[in-house]
Amino acid sequence: MTPEKNNKTIDTILLIIFVAFLLGINIFLFSGKYLHFDTQGVGIVVAAFLTLAMYSFLYKDNPLFKIAEHIFVGIGMGMGVVLTWLQVIKPLLYKPLIRHAIFDNTPGTPDYILIVPMILGIFMFARLYGKTSWLSRWSFAFIVGGGAGIGIPVIINSLILKQLEPSLQPIFVDWVVTWQSINILLILVGTISVLIYFFFSLPHKGTIGGISRIGIWFLMISFGATFGYTVMGRMSLIIQRIQFLLTDWLHIIK
Amino acid sequence: MIKFLLNIDRRIIFILVLLALIIPLKSQIFNMPVKPTSTVEKIYKKIESLSQGSIFLLSSDYDPQSRAELYPMHIALLRHCFRKNIKVISMTHWIYGVGIAEEALKKASAEYNKKDGEDYVFLGWKPGFAMLIIGMGQDLYSAYPTDYYGKNTRDIPMLKNVASLRDIDYMIDLAAGATIEPWIIYGSDVYKFEMGAGCTAISAPDMYPFMQTKQLNGLLGGMKGAADYETLLEKGTLVGENLTLEEKTNLAREAMRPLTAVHLLIIILVIMCNILYLLTREKK
Amino acid sequence: MNCHYARSGLITLIIVLLAFPLAVLAQDKPSLMPPQDFIAFDTPNDDGKSISLIWKASESDREGVYYIIYAATSSKGPWKEQYRVLSTTRFKSDAPQYFGLSKDNEKWHFYEVTDINENPLSITTPTYFKLAVTDGTNTIAFPGIALSMPQGNWFDTSKINVLVFVIVFSFLVMYFISLARKNLNLFIRHIPGLDAIEETIGRATEMGRPILYLNGLLDMSSLSTIASTSILGKVARKVANYDSQIKVPCYDPIVMSVCQEVVKESYLEAGRPDAFKEDNIFFITNDQFAYAAAVDGIIVRHKPAANLYMGYYYAESLLIAETGAVSGAMQIAGTDSITQLPFFITTCDYTLMGEELYAASAYLSREPLQLGSLKGQDFGKGFIILMLVVGTIVSTIGYPFFVNLVRTF
Known part of the structure; x- marks a missing residue:
């Protein structure tokens, strides 16, 4: 058996185990009355399945991810069409204008x-x-x-x-250096050097090149700050999903 | 060893992240005090300073995809306003955000027995964005002839003295995208009302220049911003005032434990990777 | 007797001692002075909904002293008290948008009236005002009546600095566009990421795999999308020359139809109209993360040799670019979405940052409009740099001239 075929077999087994686990756990949740067989209960199961199917992409591309991806695209598109009709065309065009042209007894004036x-x-x-x-x-x-x-x-x-x-603002007040002076100076140097980096009419050589390098440093520091914040943002999203899986679906956390 | 660490399967890192998220959720490990940041405190203090009956505009410009980060601060802000008997006007610029905006308003208003039309108004969604803000600044009743439920805005008691954005006492935009800037440039700068913002963590660094110019009085950045606000809200509870069960369930503070753990893990990984990079570079 | 004198002397001394500080205090508190120079006029720079009242600040202004404003719709009354203003508040200097930044403004009280008896002011008949000052015991009225009528203003003079900036920037852009029309060889500095585009197309051809090109998430009215489609034209032409393939999944249907036209034209220019496949430029969805999931799927399944992300992106940027990096494709990004730049920088081989995207578009297309706009912007930036340097030096020396020049109201 080639390594590729071997991998495929492992993937298929993993997929079957995963689907069996999902089926088993949901049967247990419904039979144990942890979830009720109503719209809310079924909704939670569907949401849990789609969440796990999406995260399965972290292992590798697989049929479950493909199903979830296509459902996602379809729902996104369908919801867009429905909302555009309900929130835009119907209240802002159909009701105040078109309805008058179609029906004779519409109240109000077009x-x-x-x-x-x-x-x-x-x-x-x-x-x-x-x-x-x-x-x-x-x-x-x-x-x-x-x-x-x-x-x-x-x-x-x-x-x-x-x-x-x-x-x-003045850098010094009464020629005394304070933290505020340093802040103002930093902002000034940062603004000017970044502006010079984005100056396209002069080649980045000599003094201009030097200042634009300082600009790059400022840019990279700001990107670092953004990156840090983004880690927090992304982790917040996954925490909310895990909270949903452990609380609403599996009832592990009360 | 270095070679092994450099070629480590990324899925092992995913599992480590997953463990760092799940273990603190189930246990009290990494339970650290939340120290509110000054940018959050400014928003809290501003709302604290508003008198009963003041008008607060909340534009919740996000959809379910950013719910995890923005819903906790959304609920916390509404609770604060309703606790202080501040009147709330809620709206959204995001068509997909109507459901969440309505859900949050209903949930928080029910906790404090607040009534639609008297204590809060839900204007819903309307297209136009910048044009809508300008329209609201000129004449709120023309921009929104009816609220989300079809009631004539001129007849809503709470809006009797709110003819335009100039009559707003404070406004906060909860944004998942680029709505804070338009609210500043077409709204608060033109119609002169004080404004704060809450945003996803990713957009937070971009908002700091607006705080330097005081175009924003404060900022709630991501989950940490929401957790800070929840902490302030609990600290600000009057002695003898009983918190409702919902108020005790702090959505963002619950997430702080796994967030701390995973941040620590990522910091360790970043340091480790940089050391490995420097070591391999030296060898080369 | 002596005792009696001594006692009365002591009482006198106590009275004098007690009276002395009172006398000093009385000297500190000048007696109430009547209001002076009470004037009513239409509020300048407004939309015609208010009247401004001004009067001179007096030496008797202090805590506990209030000015009372009475109003009536007729000169004969009936007069009704409308507002009570603490004499230490409300100065012309509080409203620089109406009265500028003159130091004299601190010597005048100012009150903006928008309604009387909770009704808006009449714009057809004048409103009459009286002013009095009171310290709680005494009340002194201004001897005359002031009247005015609100009127909308065509120009807001407080925004002249904005107008000047609009004119300066517009002039610079228009001047350089006209210059670019005459001379298309205006200098634009070398942008390293652009050289890599050719390399990626060559690599894709060698590997026999397609090139993936994304336009970002904004519509055709956005500058970044316009720049992106402009770059797409040049890339598609090279792709046609190399006989490679390009796939363009779109977020917006109108952007899709524009891209189809642009790519088709490029294939025609390259003399390969037969190789153009319209189906390769297709619409997916305009739901952000559904779009990201679909693009991830395309990257994983079609394994493009090169991914080019040009345009404006939001939170989906890292999801897409990370998948691309894992797939081993060569990646070039260009975006003016500052928040997403860090992710492109870490996951892509080359990144055009911010305005470099517009510059790349102008550099490749050599279109006078783009070239001229870029040059105009450059000189605009130069103007701001100059203002920052000179302005900070001048204000550090103690002259707030430049701060006042850019102050907005």
Whole structure:
């Protein structure tokens, strides 16, 4: 038997053991009245199966992961369609406008101004057909033009000027060095060196190269901080899943 | 030995992580005191300083995928507000977040016998994002003619004196994505209300510049932020005040034990890997 | 008798001693002075919903002294007390958005009236105001009446600095775009990650495996997606030349149709329209983690030789890039999503950080719009660096000129 075939056999055995374990444990949970055979009980079992199936990818790609992956993609897509209908199209377009056009006895008056965004929305779909794709540019023009007009002044206000203000503080007060002075200096050096790293009009040689290297150091330290926080974030997600498995499903933790 | 350690099967590390997570969950090992950070304290103190009947806006911009990190702080904030008889307006910019926002509001309001329309309002979800924030800043009743349940916002008693975002006393955005920045630039900076934020751990470092400029008064970063808040909330309980069973069940603090264990494991692994890297580099 | 004089002398002394500190205290507390220069006017820089009232701060302002504002809709009354203002609070200096940063503002009281009797102010008829000062026992009124009517303002002069910045940045970008239209050889520094793209395509061809290209999670209106599709065009052309294969799983249906056009055009330019397969550029889902799971599946099953992640990513970045790293593929990432950069840096062979993504797009496409914008941004950055250096030096010397220049209200 080749090592590859051997591995495959081991994987198949592991898969069968895993499925048998899932079946056995769920039969035990239902028969022992730990879980009730209702929507909540079945829901917990389905969630537990999908959680474990997803984590099985850590071992290697396998049929259980494939099943979970396809269910996930399908549910994501289906839920998106349903929510778009229930939360967007129905309350914001169908009820105030389209319903009036279909049914005669609809109470209230139609909101005709909605015809404009409706047409612009339909134009977005025109992109899917080559000959009419130019129509979508009108919708994009509206989005980009409106977005830029509204966004640029407030972004300059909030993200440039407001951020510049604390960076322009005096480094020393009465020529006395304090922790605050060191903080201000660090922020100043960090901001300038990172800005110079992202300066594309000059080659990174000589002084510019040196300053941009300092910029890289600042960037790497900030990435380290982000990485640390991310470990916490990812572990929080897995802790919540384990809590669910041990508490709601297996009832090991009360 | 070095070669063995460098080529160690990653699945062994996965098992170590799993053990570091499960053992502290089942036992009290790694039970360490939670010392609240100053950024969390600022939010707690701000809500403490609000008088009865103040208006608090909570935008819960996350979906079930980030529930683990943000739901504990969501519940803790609502409990704090309801305990202080602060009126809560809840909303979400995330279409997938409607269910969680409603669930949290119902759970916390039921614990304190708060009534819809009098003590809290749920506005639900609406598209528009930045445009919606601007609309709320100009006229809340036009931006949201009805609440999530279809009630006319002009007729809701709690919203009688809340014509726009200018009438908000404090606001917090719980964000899994990039919603805090738009709330700052289109909301608090323009309509002049004080704002704090809670976010997933991954986004937390990006928010610090906004605290330096005081565009955010405080920050709850990930699970630790939520655990800090739960600690403050418990410390802030008045003598003789009985905590409900739900209040004693602190979602985030329960997660601190496994989090501490797994952080320790990862720190050890990082140090070990770096030593091994340096040793192999020297050999080369 | 002497005793009587002595006793009355002692009493007098005690009275004098007791009275002395009272007299000193009385001297500290100047007698109540009538309010001066009470003026009402439309609040500047607002949307026409309030009236500003100002009056001169007085020497008798102290704790316990209050100003009382009365209002009426007619000059004949009826007058009703509306607000009570503590005399040590509410100065013009509290509202720099209306009155600027002049030091004189501390010498004037200011109150912004938005309603009377809980009703909004009339915008058609004037509202009348009276002012009085009281210390609890005495009350002195300002002798006249002030009146005004709120009016919306077209310009918010407190935001002139924002306007200046918008004009400066817009001018720089437009100037450099026009310059780039005349000269496409504007200098852009070398970006190391770009050289690796050719290497990855060559490697994929040698191995006979496809190249995976992701556009990120934002739609076509995002700058990073535009830059990503622009880079995709250049990559697809090289792929067509090498007769390799490219797979583009998409998160957004419109991005998908744009990518199909871009890749098709690249194959045409390379003279290989027959090799173009539309099905290789496909839509998966617009659910973040479902998309990540599906891409992970593609990486594991199709084993691409190279993965290129260009565009904006969220929390799924590490899930995808880690799977790619484990699969042994050569990986190049480019993103302006700062929070996700650490993960790409640790899992990819090359990473284009932040604006390097736009720069790479401009570098490869040599499109005047992109080149000019990049140059304009560079000079914008230069302007900010200069302001930071000069501004910090000037404010350290003791002149807050630059701080005031960028102050926003």
